[in-house]
Amino acid sequence: QKEVEQDPGPLSVPEGAIVSLNCTYSNSAFQYFMWYRQYSRKGPELLMYTYSSGNKEDGRFTAQVDKSSKYISLFIRDSQPSDSATYLCAMTPRAGGTSYGKLTFGQGTILTVHP
């Protein structure tokens, strides 16, 4: 079983739709959760960073973490064609020792928002 599971899609939605992207994980030690966006021929760009459970909102983006269910989500409201990219979830336990800097990534979900 992979430590982090993410549906690779592809996911295609019309402009203006609400998009829901999800990851599940098996390691209960994960404490820090991130979402990255990666455009074609570019490196991953940090979108959201959260610690432990709860919600975080930034403009049209909302990140949710449910540690009891080992489930994280990224919601995109009023999606735009410019949101078309691959979205990667990533997570890490508390840093230290062999866990230092060790992000575990999902496979990424390819999203297309069509006009």
Added chain:
Amino acid sequence: ETGVTQTPRHLVMGMTNKKSLKCEQHLGHNAMYWYKQSAKKPLELMFVYSLEERVENNSVPSRFSPECPNSSHLFLHLHTLQPEDSALYLCASSLSGNQPQHFGDGTRLSIL
């Protein structure tokens, strides 16, 4: 403009060549990383450096050799690579081990 710069952006090399990838970060971070990104696979962490000391070598073959001369620069020296090493190699940096990592745009490596 990204705070993490990688050169070259593209590299084609034969299996017997020796080349190096370069990464420079302008963010004042203390940790730097090398990742491998292959199609339809999650990012694979290769090496972690904290304050120029290697803290993690994630079972990477010895044909990949990292070097971190200071906290702003990171190199990946390549020699006698295999076709399966063709991938996007990404460099990242972070302030510390549990802070978010910021990525460069990668070097697209093709092994002939």
